[in-house]
Amino acid sequence: MYSGGYTGKVLRINLTHKTTRAEPLPEELARNFIGGAGFGIKYLFDEVKPGTDPLGSDNILVFAAGPFTGAGIPCASRMSVTAKSPLTGAVGVALSGGEFPTELKFAGWDVIIVEGKADKPTYVSILGQDVKFHDARHTWGTLTFDCQQLVKNELRDQNVRVCCIGPAGEHLSKMACLVNERRAVGRKGLGAVMGSKNLKALAVRGTDTVAIDSAQKYKVGRSELLQAFKASPVLYPEFSHHGTPMVTDLAGALGVLPAKNWTATGAFVPVEGIGRDAQATRIVGREHCHDCPVGCSQLKVAQTGEYAGILTEGPDFETVYSLGSGVGVDRVDPIIAADRLCDELGLDTISAGVTISFAMELYEKGLFTRADTDGIDLRFGNDQAMLQVLRKIAYRDGVGDLLADGSRAAAKRIGEGTEKYAMHVKGLELPGYDVRALKGHGLGFATAYTGADHCRGYAFQEVFGVPVPWHVDRLSTDGKGKLTIWNQDVRTATLDCAPMCAFLLDMAVPATACQNTATLMEAVTGLSFTPEQVLQVGERVNNLAKAFNVREGLTRADDTLPERLLTEPLPAGASKGNVLSRADLNKMLDEYYALRGWDVRTGVPTRQKLTDLGLAYVADQLGV
């Protein structure tokens, strides 16, 4: 049995019946799924029946920390939130750092499972073992930062940590996120799930500590990690100063920074106007997640015109893309303003930005007129229009209602062949890497169980040129099946399940992440792990998540990319002329399925594979 790391307790909150129950965390769960998204997906598969309405009371919302969270391991103040996604209908997983995850552990819980639906707006306080339901009708309608403050004041404790939704979640926008402090649990519309349950916020506070099994091994494992941090040529010298926006210039140089709804990748110049150094001129400080020595999170204040004085944490690279180049906005300050607005509204910046860029393309093509946009001049580069529409989306006002459920749903409603302009996979809008010149990324976006997701198997090898586990050619499709599986499994095990910060892997321990995790698992929890066993947890979770999607009816046809990327060559820049054809994709998919041990024709996991992973019961359910 584990003797450290885990609190050993799962809190089940039923909003329908206003009941709470503490359950033990089974050792088998810990051993086979480690924590975080592993736990979330296991509960989701086991408890949410096929065909469940994501916004109905039968969906569940699972908050899960991991064994390292709160244990003093750097970069491990992370948690996953898991539900069936209303945006994709598939597994919805998103992660977040900050202080909330650690506080959850200090309160004595590894996992919180939220079930049912409250009859009126509610928030739940979890002060250690003291769990209470609070009427939240008065907080309904508040922006996320105000809401957090209100809850802290009501609980008379400024050290309570609050994770909440904003107006976007209340109005069930399928692009709504959760926000704790200034951090989003973004993507996949998990904020709408929370909103559909009438749950405005969770508030946690605790005073427990996290036990460590072996102080001696812990010291060694932690020290190895910190040494790797110091040895990284990027992590402290560059990343802790600039955070993810440092990627902007690189993406520009490679010609893979998407612009104007992916019609102008490579043609958005100068990238420098929104890139690393332009962002740096706005930095006023940084924030560290609990126990993080890096502090990649930049606080920035806009300086010009009507945006002067607006502060945000971020914008991260993805937001620089989605609310910058993607919508044709070429200045830093409106991006800062839009990022802040999204955080306050509780709106995922990527999906919201890409959905607006979709509408902008329609507008420029004449498929959308001012009559459709409530009179807004929705051309690319109109930052004020972007801000107006972001608000409208969160409140489902006019054109905002049309766009509130993401680009796929909007295209369906608009019709007239607009689906081809909707840049999504499985309903999830694309992150900021043009896969026509990053082909492993293409396969990753096509196969990730959450849809087009930069956090579910990011091919850092293609972007940074890191030859781990081997050298790759970003323009080639060769070996990308194998690469994607490695990326998905390593990242799932170490970043989603442990869970630890993605940047740790990209910049500090790319080759040894499973070894580090195994060492720390043994040190912290007392459960022995080999690196291979850690990697297998990643494989297990990817298989289980895939099985969930298969059970929901998703097929090989859903493992695809937007038509534009399969047919139109990159228009300009360093990667001009590249394309990722349907044949390319099919070739990569075949390799991927075969190496996964899945049926190549259907993309469905085989009984053999599932049984090897201890998931025979899943094979039964899939009827394979």
Add this chain to the structure above:
Amino acid sequence: MYSGGYTGKVLRINLTHKTTRAEPLPEELARNFIGGAGFGIKYLFDEVKPGTDPLGSDNILVFAAGPFTGAGIPCASRMSVTAKSPLTGAVGVALSGGEFPTELKFAGWDVIIVEGKADKPTYVSILGQDVKFHDARHTWGTLTFDCQQLVKNELRDQNVRVCCIGPAGEHLSKMACLVNERRAVGRKGLGAVMGSKNLKALAVRGTDTVAIDSAQKYKVGRSELLQAFKASPVLYPEFSHHGTPMVTDLAGALGVLPAKNWTATGAFVPVEGIGRDAQATRIVGREHCHDCPVGCSQLKVAQTGEYAGILTEGPDFETVYSLGSGVGVDRVDPIIAADRLCDELGLDTISAGVTISFAMELYEKGLFTRADTDGIDLRFGNDQAMLQVLRKIAYRDGVGDLLADGSRAAAKRIGEGTEKYAMHVKGLELPGYDVRALKGHGLGFATAYTGADHCRGYAFQEVFGVPVPWHVDRLSTDGKGKLTIWNQDVRTATLDCAPMCAFLLDMAVPATACQNTATLMEAVTGLSFTPEQVLQVGERVNNLAKAFNVREGLTRADDTLPERLLTEPLPAGASKGNVLSRADLNKMLDEYYALRGWDVRTGVPTRQKLTDLGLAYVADQLGV
């Protein structure tokens, strides 16, 4: 010597030399000035030489709590901030509640005196006896709520309390205020004084308790106060639910709610659109100052259109006037939005609103064109224009620069006989009571040492009809000299010096405030006081403040009212036709000066009076 209440320590912070010094709090100061504004004005008179530039390094900024602050006395979590006002050139005093004042006492300090000017943006942390200067260049430009959060995060303590300035203070707008939590230390441009010193914020945190001299007497005195609270027909049943906006309807009914820069008092209908019940539809919660059982501070969230989701604490009645009826805005939500914006910018709502209404009148009269307003359609009732100009004021952008120093300065710059549209006394913009039908208020605004100030002698008898200390006729000038002196001295002693909350006096203990204060002074501090001695402290402070102004060159001619109020009858409503003529004002002034024991011709305190009050040294300085 006092043995409770006071910490006995004054912290002197010199920003020029980056030095700090702890000084004892003399018993004589406590006995003669009690605390709060009494202390502030004494330090100001003694340490700031005549002719000092209010925005120069020789001005001082005095933060002073009182003996009851943090001692568990209800409604006493108050502090005053005092400096020479850049807006008026006279004594600048403003008070605020919340948690900061109590925290200051818990940190071990009665008073903080800030001197000099930092060479670069700075904030100062006062964690008990540990006082540190911090580089604040990175926080320069931040909005007040963001700034507070940044400082808390940097000090790694969410329970630190922060009082700071926003962009308005940084840009030296003479209408800038200080903000702690959601509360303003408003009026008189004290935020500009802080900005001129390059002081972005003070952060305090303490763990001391406040000693009580006699537990037995304390129990009795506190209980008397709480009994009076319960006995009030207004305090709990009405005021704790609606706060100051309940006054809106009453002012409307009396025909004294000023509208459209005082051109339309009585003609602004329906008042209900912005009044008590309209406000109540937006309430989502309330905030209590430390140890306050009333909680008059309403949290409201706007619901409509582009304002939906915006939360503010308030707006208080004065803001409902200044950013509502005063500028012709007849809906609640834009007032909420403007209130929030002012809090974030660190801008006094009254002065800013009245200055904008002044500009609106010029615009409507054709004295101001779109060329003057940066193209903004600055007509009465244009809420978007109001919001735009508020921002411009804080950043001194275009027309905002013209208006940033208040209506008097703006009129001076614009010229062309515009001074008569500037609704101020001594440079301080008028609060929301039309004195043409509240004549005691007129005398109060004319004689208050800070300029037109509803907090320096508010004639609640005229508004609420409370016959304390005697019945008055609001339309008559008879006896208003005596009434004003009583109001000024009682309020100064109990509300400004103790300091305690104004609403306590208006609604709970109007007749016994000095008695209550005397009882509590003895119980808490061990210093014996009679009610008459308490009242005399009020008289002493009013004389000393007046002497400061005289020393700065102010004369009887400055104790006046805007020309409009002296010449134009009230245009409409229940008080239609009333006027407060120059003769009326002079009659009241004569009575006032005579009863004050001041020279009736000049309005200057006599040597006799000053000597009686123990202020012979002041008479020496004035040469009387």
